[in-house]
Amino acid sequence: MRVIVCTKETPDTAAAVDVVEGKATWGDAPLVINPWDEYTVQEGINLKEQGASTVTVLALGGEDTREAIKHALAMGCDDAALIADEAFAQVDSLTVAKGLAGGVRQFDDVGLVITGKMTTDANGGALPVQLGRLLGWPTVTYVAKIQSFDVDGKSITVERLVEGGRQIVTAPLPAVISVVKEINEPGYPSFMGIRKAARAQYPTWSAADLGLDADLSAKVDWTNLEKPPVKAGDAEIISAGSVQEAAEQLADKLMEEKVI
Amino acid sequence: MILVWIENSGGQALSVSWETIGVARSLAGDAPVAAAVFGPDAAAIGEQAIARGADQAFVCDHETFTAYRVDPHASLLAELAQAHEVTTVMAGATTRGTDVLGALSVDLDAGLITDAVEASTEGDSLVAKRPVFSGKLVATVTSPAAPHLLTIRGRAFPQPEPDESRSGEVTAVDPALSEDEIPVKETGFEAASGEISLADAAIIVSGGRGVGGPEGFEPIRELAAVLGGAVGASRATVDAGWIPYEHQVGQTGKVVSPDLYIAAGISGAVQHQAGMRTSKVIVAINKDPDAPIFKLAHYGIVGDLFDYVPALSEAFKKRLT
Ligand SMILES: Cc1cc2nc3c(=O)[nH]c(=O)nc-3n(C[C@H](O)[C@H](O)[C@H](O)COP(=O)(O)OP(=O)(O)OC[C@H]3O[C@@H](n4cnc5c(N)ncnc54)[C@H](O)[C@@H]3O)c2cc1C
Ligand SMILES: Nc1ncnc2c1ncn2[C@@H]1O[C@H](COP(=O)(O)O)[C@@H](O)[C@H]1O
Numbered sequence: 239m240r241v242i243v244c245t246k247e248t249p250d251t252a253a254a255v256d257v258v259e260g261k262a263t264w265g266d267a268p269l270v271i272n273p274w275d276e277y278t279v280q281e282g283i284n285l286k287e288q289g290a291s292t293v294t295v296l297a298l299g300g301e302d303t304r305e306a307i308k309h310a311l312a313m314g315c316d317d318a319a320l321i322a323d324e325a326f327a328q329v330d331s332l333t334v335a336k337g338l339a340g341g342v343r344q345f346d347d348v349g350l351v352i353t354g355k356m357t358t359d360a361n362g363g364a365l366p367v368q369l370g371r372l373l374g375w376p377t378v379t380y381v382a383k384i385q386s387f388d389v390d391g392k393s394i395t396v397e398r399l400v401e402g403g404r405q406i407v408t409a410p411l412p413a414v415i416s417v418v419k420e421i422n423e424p425g426y427p428s429f430m431g432i433r434k435a436a437r438a439q440y441p442t443w444s445a446a447d448l449g450l451d452a453d454l455s456a457k458v459d460w461t462n463l464e465k466p467p468v469k470a471g472d473a474e475i476i477s478a479g480s481v482q483e484a485a486e487q488l489a490d491k492l493m494e495e496k497v498i
Numbered sequence: 499m500i501l502v503w504i505e506n507s508g509g510q511a512l513s514v515s516w517e518t519i520g521v522a523r524s525l526a527g528d529a530p531v532a533a534a535v536f537g538p539d540a541a542a543i544g545e546q547a548i549a550r551g552a553d554q555a556f557v558c559d560h561e562t563f564t565a566y567r568v569d570p571h572a573s574l575l576a577e578l579a580q581a582h583e584v585t586t587v588m589a590g591a592t593t594r595g596t597d598v599l600g601a602l603s604v605d606l607d608a609g610l611i612t613d614a615v616e617a618s619t620e621g622d623s624l625v626a627k628r629p630v631f632s633g634k635l636v637a638t639v640t641s642p643a644a645p646h647l648l649t650i651r652g653r654a655f656p657q658p659e660p661d662e663s664r665s666g667e668v669t670a671v672d673p674a675l676s677e678d679e680i681p682v683k684e685t686g687f688e689a690a691s692g693e694i695s696l697a698d699a700a701i702i703v704s705g706g707r708g709v710g711g712p713e714g715f716e717p718i719r720e721l722a723a724v725l726g727g728a729v730g731a732s733r734a735t736v737d738a739g740w741i742p743y744e745h746q747v748g749q750t751g752k753v754v755s756p757d758l759y760i761a762a763g764i765s766g767a768v769q770h771q772a773g774m775r776t777s778k779v780i781v782a783i784n785k786d787p788d789a790p791i792f793k794l795a796h797y798g799i800v801g802d803l804f805d806y807v808p809a810l811s812e813a814f815k816k817r818l819t
Pocket of ligand 2: 366
């Protein structure tokens, strides 16, 4: 049974992001695998101990995306596929989901698709459920732990984080899950892994290869991008004589702000 | 019609759902706003939604909604959206709200704008602003044609007060899916400890590596308790195992937007800021006057948190009792 892990490239989270001519820029900061997807990839690899035969990394994006794929292969994925097409250059999450669903359908032995909780650039978070619904597979989001992954019985039991607690649910396979940070400790790519990843050959699919001739235009567009308004000046530093005086002063100011 | 999915948590609506009704009202113009309430006590919550500004409510108190699963919600919303001339479906940008409208976007083949902090209409278009790149930028997102799907960030919009004199029709509807048609089954639920959850908290007191160890969170917890707030934490403390992940604020934790955020012993790394920068008032307590958190904070104290946090608890105890 194959497990597919989905990832994409995002600018390094420590990068100073700016807007130039309406487009986001991050200077010469590197693009990295979406940080949430290190958990995605690691969880796929961990499932090999529970009977997954092959872990495939699937990504949709431009040439840059090959770096994220390389990272995932170096971490231990077995193979990869890239969906790259001009048709996906400026699209929304639903269209990306259509592309990824087309990619997943290229394989006939898929038991599970794993995605991250969200991407650190678009901050969407709806992709996993969109992908699951398009495939017609049960979807369970915000998974913090896979309790059991039963390849023969074709079912999965997971703990998911929800507002107010942890929900434990069972779903038949094939299914789609999104995972949160708590689920594992991502490993570092090994030296051997990096060498293997550098040589890896994998298919690159266009929309037409996936039979996606239908309407792939985005339903929503980013029409503007700006820096958030900056707070004027630095903090007002409370520097009264004693600790108690400072605390009293700050408490008064916060009462005046009417936030308590 | 604008349809608002009310998030029903065990017979109670989340406050973000009332905020969503407020936004729907402002977007609807002359069109009606309808609340969609599924699950326990749906009819009573439907009445409350009308008091908060909805014109009518569709309610379904069926056992398939008792344990949350995305499918029954999305399928019934899709039916309602198709049966009534719905231009926009809205929900709070919670984990469930994102799930439900995400699934609905497939059924309606409609664009989804998540996590909006501003929203307006321009002709037939829906235009919203939302933070992207972990709050470093703000995108204006336009959905040119109905149906529009929109989730709104909690605490970003005012909550309409209930007006008990309002009245409207509460219509019971049948579920779209039977239990047999829902593949996901709940087999257990562990409620979080009695502590106030970060997502709903109006006040958050957070500790960072400066607390020095698990017991260092004690003064933080005490101040949070005095203020009736929740306890937050930086990733450094979660990674060190001093406090569970549920408390982590930031890019790989929770994104919060309380009225008051007190950061004690937190340097203010960009990834931490990503989770709290939209808080209304930010207070920083840190030994290091050059800590980046002071650039973001409104009020700061340069000093030892083990002196100032307990002193603040005392100062507030006097004022609040
Ligand atoms: C991909 C990625 C995602 C991340 N996601 C998150 C996230 O979600 N949330 C998050 O918080 N971080 C996140 N980080 C980590 C982030 O970069 C920082 O490492 C982290 O926030 C630092 O935590 P801190 O402020 O507690 O610790 P430090 O940076 O070590 O700061 C401790 C501060 O405490 C002060 N201090 C020490 N003792 C005292 C005292 N007695 N009294 C007062 N002040 C004192 C020090 O002056 C210092 O400023 C992420 C990093 C990466 C790479
Ligand atoms: N272009 C893409 N290619 C592959 N996977 C993606 C892509 N975009 C998003 N994902 C996956 O979907 C998750 C949620 O992303 P989003 O909902 O877009 O914030 C990510 O953590 C990835 O696992």
